[in-house]
Amino acid sequence: MKLDHVDRHLLDVVQTDFPICTEPYKVISEIIGISEQEVLNRLERLMQQDVIRRLGGVFDSRKLGYKGTLCAIKVPPERMDEVAQVVNSYIGITHNYLRDHEYNMWFTILAQSPAKVEQILNEIKEQTGIDDIINLPSQRFFKVLVNFKVRKTEE
Amino acid sequence: MTLTDLDKKIVMELQAGLPLVSRPFMELAQRLGISEAELMDRVQAIKESGFMRRIGAALRHHRVGFKANAMIVWNIPEEIIIKVGEKMAELPEVTHCYQRVSLPQWPYNFYTMVHGHSQEECQQIAARLSEIAGVTNYRLLYSVAELKKSSMKYFMD
Numbered sequence: 001m002k003l004d005h006v007d008r009h010l011l012d013v014v015q016t017d018f019p020i021c022t023e024p025y026k027v028i029s030e031i032i033g034i035s036e037q038e039v040l041n042r043l044e045r046l047m048q049q050d051v052i053r054r055l056g057g058v059f060d061s062r063k064l065g066y067k068g069t070l071c072a073i074k075v076p077p078e079r080m081d082e083v084a085q086v087v088n089s090y091i092g093i094t095h096n097y098l099r100d101h102e103y104n105m106w107f108t109i110l111a112q113s114p115a116k117v118e119q120i121l122n123e124i125k126e127q128t129g130i131d132d133i134i135n136l137p138s139q140r141f142f143k144v145l146v147n148f149k150v151r152k153t154e155e
Numbered sequence: 156m157t158l159t160d161l162d163k164k165i166v167m168e169l170q171a172g173l174p175l176v177s178r179p180f181m182e183l184a185q186r187l188g189i190s191e192a193e194l195m196d197r198v199q200a201i202k203e204s205g206f207m208r209r210i211g212a213a214l215r216h217h218r219v220g221f222k223a224n225a226m227i228v229w230n231i232p233e234e235i236i237i238k239v240g241e242k243m244a245e246l247p248e249v250t251h252c253y254q255r256v257s258l259p260q261w262p263y264n265f266y267t268m269v270h271g272h273s274q275e276e277c278q279q280i281a282a283r284l285s286e287i288a289g290v291t292n293y294r295l296l297y298s299v300a301e302l303k304k305s306s307m308k309y310f311m312d
Contacts, residue, residue, distance in 0.1 A: 011212065015211050018210045018211045020198055021195075024173075024179065024210075025179075040175050040176070043175055044175055049218070050218065051218045052214055052215075053212075054306050055172055055175075055211070055212045055213075056170055056173050057207050057209075057210055058207065059170065059207050059208065060205055063204075063206050064166075064309055070253075084302045087303075088302060091311060092307070093303065094307050095304055095305075096302040096303040096304075097299075097302060098298065098300040098302060099226065099296040100297050100299055101296050103261070105302070110307050110312075112312075134258055134261050136255040136257075136261070136266075137255065137256050139253075139255060139256060140236070140240065140254035142240040142241065142252035143250075144250070144252075145250050
């Protein structure tokens with residue numbers, strides 16, 4: 001992905017300092033020193049290129065009353081696609097990664113209660129016939145940060 | 156503050172995404188049938204009460220050069236876990252940091268997510284964290300494939 005220094009500056013600003021005001025893109029354009037139209041054009045392109053996955057509200061799931069957990073399931077290699085389809089079908093399962101371990105499929109669940117988490121896990125067990133799932137609810141939260149500094153220091 | 160039905164609708168609009176137009180909140184306000192000024196007030200209140208951390212862009216991190224990500228799982232004695240957790244959370248390379256339930260078949264109670272430009276970089280970060288924490292009982296699980304990465308759709312599940 002070819003990103004120029006203006007893209008990189010823009011990405012850093014929209015990740016961390018997005019202004020909440022009636023004309024936010026104009027404020028951003030003044031920070032970066034380009035026109036508002038160019039900010040809009042560049043953001044549109046960065047979304048089309050899938051560099052930006054989403055531009056919107058970032059919420060505190062705990063504060064909204066959601067419980068979070070991390071789960072792992074042992075999936076036979078030949079059943080990977082089929083099991084992923086079942087797991088990925090849930091709105092509350094937002095992340096799913098294959099990892100290099102016997103427990104090879106790792107996914108997160110957000111749900112409004114531990115009972116709801118259990119229900120989702122039971123449905124997955126039922127639909128896949130795989131019983132070996134570990135459920136690792138979070139007990140203490142230290143950090144979540146999803147900003148990536150993309151601007152090089154010399155820019 | 157508890158969220159009203161209107162607030163929940165605002166959360167649903169904001170999580171779907173901010174329109175790329177000069178007055179994005181005006182467009183959302185029209186959809187919600189309220190004034191731009193009222194929407195701005197509610198958005199500020201939702202943010203100030205801590206329900207929303209910020210408005211911002213979520214990136215595909217591999218597209219901006221962070222090609223490797225590792226989950227490092229640790230077995231840390233309960234009596235030092237808060238101290239160690241706070242220290243590890245300070246490092247910018249650590250993006251997620253949680254204490255979790257451990258199980259007999261999975262004896263790890265502490266999790267850090269790190270992103271690096273390569274697996275070697277992830278290993279170096281892990282070694283640094285191990286030194287900071289004074290804990291050597293850890294292992295790295297690299298992601299082999301991303302099967303799903305999406306943003307949560309609250310109140311729609």
